[in-house]
Amino acid sequence: MSYLTNPLFGVFLSLAVFMIGQWLFKKSKGFFLFQPLFVSMVLGIVILVILGKTFGVDTAQVYTQAYKPGGDIIFWFLTPATIAFAVPLYKRNDVVKKNWGIILSSLIIGTVVSLFAITIVAKAFGLDKVGVASMLSQSATTAIALPLTTAIGGNASITAMACILNAVIIYALGKQLVKWFKLKDDPVGAGLGLGTAGHTIGSAFALEMGSAEGAMAAVAVVVIGLVDNMLIPVFAHVIGL
């Protein structure tokens, strides 16, 4: 396995599975389960599991030793990509300036309502206290969500999984969800919702819908993190976590 520990393996694997994903998505004429990101995630994990079986080591170990060095290089570029959302935001400054009241009030009220709804759903599915606590901060970006989860007694790796799946779900089901819930005719609401639920990927999706949606999603990514930071510790205290 030693020659797999070179970072180039992870870089190549990521590119290869994403290319396969794009090819499948195109071939299937856009079948939602063949979203490139979803395909590359499943395919990449399957390959790591197979490699683990072949070399007789734990999958987590294959991940850390063989994939992560290369994966981290690609992951690093998410930081400049995230701040790049200031560009579409600036280009639609008109929408931001006109709607800042709606933006702030709906993100705060929306978060409170969502927190109650998520708690009810999590309890209905039989998650324990740790599980519920790990579900609350998923609307924040990972770097805010993980310390928040730890602070209220959740499991940070479950929250990390939630943050990733949020983005994958929005990327894969975004079109259907926008249609089912009739979000198209309200760019402000659609953009804020997509940014809150799907983070940066949600913002990229919103940007494809329109420049106003994209700008609103970028605002949501920033503001929701700060709102969660302030509200979630209080909320966790109130529901007795």
Next chain:
Amino acid sequence: MTMKNKKETKSAPILFQMMIYAAILFISQMISSMMPASFPVPTPVIGLVLLYVLLTAHVIKIEWVDSFGSAMISMIGFLFVPSGISLAANLDIMKAQGVQLVLVILLATIILLVVTAYTARAFGWIKQKFGERHAESQVSQSTVGGDKQ
């Protein structure tokens, strides 16, 4: 025509654009490390706000950051692949209560999307309802202004 084309595609050299991004990230990282542990604000969030403020204040010109930024955003699906694959490290949790967790996360994603979108719509409606009189007076003022011209 060629003149117009040139003007539209005018953007700073790519290395210069990368330098701007690097400078902003560098400063953001310093600010982020000064935030208290109880209120963490990550580098990308600070960077986004900082770049937006500098653009709005016309300290940074849009052509200094536009084309590189758009290229990065168009790749974001790919840049997320390592995060997706990182779930391979947590397959134990998935085996133990994976179905439950995935279902709750799926529902939570939909809740966040729909609740936020509909709350914004409700506030938009309230603003329209209560701002009507104000808006009407503004409209009549602007028509008067238009007549003058």
